[in-house]
Amino acid sequence: MKAVTSFLRKPIASAIVAIAIGFAVAAVVLAAAGYDPAASFAALFSGALGKPKYIANVFIKATPILLTGVAVAFAFQTGLFNIGAEGQYILGTILSSIVGIMVDLPPIIEIPLVVLSGVLGGALLGAFIGFLKAKFGIHEVITSIMTNWIMLYLCNFVVGSNTFHKPNSTSALPINPSAYTMILPNWKKSPEGMAALDNIPWLKEVLLKTDLNMGFIVAAIVAVLAGILLARTKLGFKLRAVGHNKDAAHFSGINVDRSIITCMLISGAICGLAGALNITGISPHTITLLAAQEGYGFNGLSVAFIAGCSTVGCIPSSLLFAGLLYGGMTVQQVMGAPSDIINIMIGTIVFFTALPGITPILANWIDKRRASKADALLAAEAASATGDTPREQAAEDLVTDASNNVEQEA
Amino acid sequence: MDVSPEYAVQMHDITKVFGSFTALDAVNLDVKKQTVHAILGENGAGKSTLMNILYGLYHADEGDIYLNGEKVSIGGPNDAISYGIGMVHQHFMLVENFTVTENIILGDEVCSAAGVLDMKKAREDVLRIVEEFGFEVDPDAKIEDITVGMQQRVEILKALYRGADILILDEPSAVLTPQEIEKLVEIMHDLVSKGKTIIIITHKLKEIMSSADECSIIRRGQYMGTVDVSQTSEAELASKMVGRNVNLTVEKTRAEPEGVMLEIKDLTVTDERGIEQVKGLNLEVRSGEIVGIAGIDGNGQKELVDAIMSLCKADAGTIKVGGQEIQNTSPRNVLDHSLVTIPSDRQKWGLVLPFSVAENSVLERHGEELFGPGIMLDYDKIRSHTSKLIKRYDIRPSGCEDERMSGLSGGNQQKAIIARQVSYVPDVLIAFQPTRGLDVGAIEFVHKTLIAQRDRGAAILLISFELDEVMDVSDTIAVIYHGQIVGSFEQGSVTEDELGLLMAGGGAA
Numbered sequence: 001m002k003a004v005t006s007f008l009r010k011p012i013a014s015a016i017v018a019i020a021i022g023f024a025v026a027a028v029v030l031a032a033a034g035y036d037p038a039a040s041f042a043a044l045f046s047g048a049l050g051k052p053k054y055i056a057n058v059f060i061k062a063t064p065i066l067l068t069g070v071a072v073a074f075a076f077q078t079g080l081f082n083i084g085a086e087g088q089y090i091l092g093t094i095l096s097s098i099v100g101i102m103v104d105l106p107p108i109i110e111i112p113l114v115v116l117s118g119v120l121g122g123a124l125l126g127a128f129i130g131f132l133k134a135k136f137g138i139h140e141v142i143t144s145i146m147t148n149w150i151m152l153y154l155c156n157f158v159v160g161s162n163t164f165h166k167p168n169s170t171s172a173l174p175i176n177p178s179a180y181t182m183i184l185p186n187w188k189k190s191p192e193g194m195a196a197l198d199n200i201p202w203l204k205e206v207l208l209k210t211d212l213n214m215g216f217i218v219a220a221i222v223a224v225l226a227g228i229l230l231a232r233t234k235l236g237f238k239l240r241a242v243g244h245n246k247d248a249a250h251f252s253g254i255n256v257d258r259s260i261i262t263c264m265l266i267s268g269a270i271c272g273l274a275g276a277l278n279i280t281g282i283s284p285h286t287i288t289l290l291a292a293q294e295g296y297g298f299n300g301l302s303v304a305f306i307a308g309c310s311t312v313g314c315i316p317s318s319l320l321f322a323g324l325l326y327g328g329m330t331v332q333q334v335m336g337a338p339s340d341i342i343n344i345m346i347g348t349i350v351f352f353t354a355l356p357g358i359t360p361i362l363a364n365w366i367d368k369r370r371a372s373k374a375d376a377l378l379a380a381e382a383a384s385a386t387g388d389t390p391r392e393q394a395a396e397d398l399v400t401d402a403s404n405n406v407e408q409e410a
Numbered sequence: 411m412d413v414s415p416e417y418a419v420q421m422h423d424i425t426k427v428f429g430s431f432t433a434l435d436a437v438n439l440d441v442k443k444q445t446v447h448a449i450l451g452e453n454g455a456g457k458s459t460l461m462n463i464l465y466g467l468y469h470a471d472e473g474d475i476y477l478n479g480e481k482v483s484i485g486g487p488n489d490a491i492s493y494g495i496g497m498v499h500q501h502f503m504l505v506e507n508f509t510v511t512e513n514i515i516l517g518d519e520v521c522s523a524a525g526v527l528d529m530k531k532a533r534e535d536v537l538r539i540v541e542e543f544g545f546e547v548d549p550d551a552k553i554e555d556i557t558v559g560m561q562q563r564v565e566i567l568k569a570l571y572r573g574a575d576i577l578i579l580d581e582p583s584a585v586l587t588p589q590e591i592e593k594l595v596e597i598m599h600d601l602v603s604k605g606k607t608i609i610i611i612t613h614k615l616k617e618i619m620s621s622a623d624e625c626s627i628i629r630r631g632q633y634m635g636t637v638d639v640s641q642t643s644e645a646e647l648a649s650k651m652v653g654r655n656v657n658l659t660v661e662k663t664r665a666e667p668e669g670v671m672l673e674i675k676d677l678t679v680t681d682e683r684g685i686e687q688v689k690g691l692n693l694e695v696r697s698g699e700i701v702g703i704a705g706i707d708g709n710g711q712k713e714l715v716d717a718i719m720s721l722c723k724a725d726a727g728t729i730k731v732g733g734q735e736i737q738n739t740s741p742r743n744v745l746d747h748s749l750v751t752i753p754s755d756r757q758k759w760g761l762v763l764p765f766s767v768a769e770n771s772v773l774e775r776h777g778e779e780l781f782g783p784g785i786m787l788d789y790d791k792i793r794s795h796t797s798k799l800i801k802r803y804d805i806r807p808s809g810c811e812d813e814r815m816s817g818l819s820g821g822n823q824q825k826a827i828i829a830r831q832v833s834y835v836p837d838v839l840i841a842f843q844p845t846r847g848l849d850v851g852a853i854e855f856v857h858k859t860l861i862a863q864r865d866r867g868a869a870i871l872l873i874s875f876e877l878d879e880v881m882d883v884s885d886t887i888a889v890i891y892h893g894q895i896v897g898s899f900e901q902g903s904v905t906e907d908e909l910g911l912l913m914a915g916g917g918a919a
Binding site for chain 2: 232233234235236237238240241244245247248249250251252253254255
């Protein structure tokens with residue numbers, strides 16, 4: 001029992017409890033709709049983890065939402081709500097596509113150049129939102145939502161423009177292959193490569209059937225660096241101080257305006273990186289006409305909240321999220337159950353992680369109950385030792401004590 | 411004590427436990443009818459808890475309450491009101507842009523049959539009480555236009571309107587000038603003569619001596635007894651409250667001031683609403699002296715401090731530290747000129763509550779190489795720096811380096827700020843309301859620290875709404891009124907009444 005309560009007091013407990021509740025709710029919905037929950041979950045797991053290539057795809061899907069999640073979590077820890085991750089992501093894809101189409105250099109220069117242009121795009125857009133907040137006091141949520149749409153239409157404008165449009169398609173021209181960041185893109189398709197891979201079937205499957213790329217590793221490093229930046233550097237100290245108490249930070253000589261802009265710049269840069277890595281890492285390696293937001297930024301919000309806004313926590317949380325999304329498609333194929341079930345499940349999980357106070361309260365309640373039971377037992381023992389009260393009386397006390405306690409808690 | 415109808419309120423063996431903390435331990439209170447009864451105790455002693463139990467905001471775990479000799483059970487404030495108990499909180503609960511009448515009837519509105527507000531009758535009702543108790547309050551004035559003392563009278567009227575016979579006043583004098591306090595005492599005695607019973611919660615000894623008939627003392631949740639005020643002295647009350655002998659007079663040697671360190675010339679500051687709050691203010695503070703500014707809240711003190719810290723714009727005039735102008739720069743620049751401030755609102759301006767005590771102790775200084783090379787922070791060094799401050803300034807609980815600042819008590823939060831600012835070894839130290847909300851023991855500590863800093867050679871500007879504090883601690887006393895210094899005196903050369911008059915805008919100086 002002690003272990004249970006001390007576990008419940010840890011921050012991760014609320015995430016795990018929320019995930020469990022999410023599965024439970026999904027099971028109820030599935031059962032109500034006439035599908036076997038156990039078989040559906042089995043399909044979900046095998047769809048996400050059943051084959052090496054599935055696992056690789058989960059990592060690929062997790063990459064952009066890990067980064068947007070880190071961006072949101074980073075901003076959140078410094079008191080800003082970057083709901084504009086979506087727009088910053090899109091600008092990242094636009095700029096890295098343009099640079100990737102127009103410039104063709106050896107990969108060692110091309111890749112950093114293309115990726116950095118995406119990062120720069122996101123950073124500038126983020127900084128602009130921060131600037132509007134710092135100088136004119138316009139709330140970042142409003143400007144972020146606006147820029148999300150502006151970026152969506154900017155993307156469509158670039159795709160449709162004469163310079164970049166790929167004839168007879170809904171997308172822009174692909175970037176030059178020198179900017180591709182898949183693992184061994186040429187070797188794996190060459191005869192020698194094929195021959196070598198024949199001996200390792202799982203690797204062959206992963207490399208040839210997916211766009212496995214460097215993205216996730218980069219993203220995980222960024223998550224760790226963002227965590228270190230916040231917790232261990234002077235800049236992070238300033239940003240967090242501003243986030244928790246702007247007035248006290250200002251009073252103690254911290255430049256609040258600059259902090260807000262810096263924070264949004266970093267958050268935007270991470271979103272831009274997400275966009276750039278998607279362009280360089282997965283086909284079609286370019287931007288396409290968007291009918292609606294793709295949701296990379298918004299899914300980043302969910303990832304960050306499941307992670308309790310810890311940047312490093314976004315790593316497992318993005319994998320869970322990507323696993324659910326990717327495995328959810330199998331649920332639809334195998335069971336015929338609509339993949340909306342998965343969205344209900346994700347929604348439930350996010351909803352319950354948004355109530356982080358619940359598990360410590362639960363822990364206190366358990367502790368209190370146990371303490372009062374122990375007291376009652378002690379009293380009973382003492383009473384029976386002195387012979388003042390019959391044992392039955394003590395046992396009765398114990399019951400009333402416990403029920404009183406429940407009432408009080410209620 | 412026996413239960414008897416002679417007593418308006420009797421609370422016997424009241425115990426209240428919050429979690430593992432016993433806030434009240436078998437406390438007794440017996441308030442005779444038609445008296446002013448004071449409840450004295452340090453911060454956190456449990457006096458407010460006791461009154462909140464009487465007002466029905468909390469429920470006692472044990473103990474009984476008797477009103478006029480009859481046992482009652484008070485389930486909530488509505489029960490309390492129906493038993494004729496009224497409470498005036500320290501922070502007024504008034505709607506600023508409503509009139510006095512509207513505020514008084516709010517929550518107990520007079521309605522005609524169809525549920526329409528009958529303002530005419532309401533106004534008559536209010537006028538009747540105003541006249542009955544001789545309050546000088548205009549029922550049609552808006553709250554935002556009347557003085558704090560008036561606002562307090564409106565709060566009392568609110569309780570009387572609801573038929574209160576027993577009035578609980580929580581720290582009633584905290585926001586008043588000496589003259590307004592006198593007026594309040596008059597009102598209290600008048601109410602008592604008209605049959606009301608008054609309980610005041612306070613930690614101000616002077617006020618008890620001047621207004622109360624009896625005084626019950628609570629120390630750390632324990633009932634320490636009730637004394638007849640006419641038979642006791644301030645010193646006796648203080649030692650009963652704190653549990654040791656407290657030096658009520660501030661001990662210090664004569665100031666030996668040197669050159670002018672802080673020089674303010676013709677300073678004009680406008681607030682956000684465009685109202686000129688500081689109007690051509692002149693002030694000098696020399697190294698090694700404490701200049702105290704006495705004045706009522708809202709006479710430009712806040713804007714003066716904001717301008718010194720470069721938190722707001724100075725429209726005209728100069729502020730010099732050691733001869734260099736610092737106005738209209740940035741807080742960082744001001745700090746770099748070795749001027750630090752103990753802010754009036756510690757939780758808003760002084761502390762980042764979710765940060766640890768250690769992080770808070772380097773809020774201004776985290777950029778120094780001492781606390782980490784280059785862009786990195788060295789938490790071990792920050793922690794050891796903090797440990798020294800905790801030991802030296804007795805910040806409790808000891809070893810709280812990694813605790814969140816929000817977990818510390820108000821007094822210890824204030825100690826943490828003062829320790830941090832003093833560790834800066836400043837040339838100029840501004841202390842704005844440094845003892846706000848602190849108890850006698852903590853106040854003694856703050857005053858000693860200010861004097862020690864003075865003796866070290868710092869120039870100290872003390873701005874306080876507590877006239878006693880300014881008079882006791884300062885070497886030079888200046889009075890601020892409507893954004894100007896209207897008088898400046900050496901300590902001991904001026905009386906409380908003279909200062910009070912100046913603070914209220916009277917007299918020519």
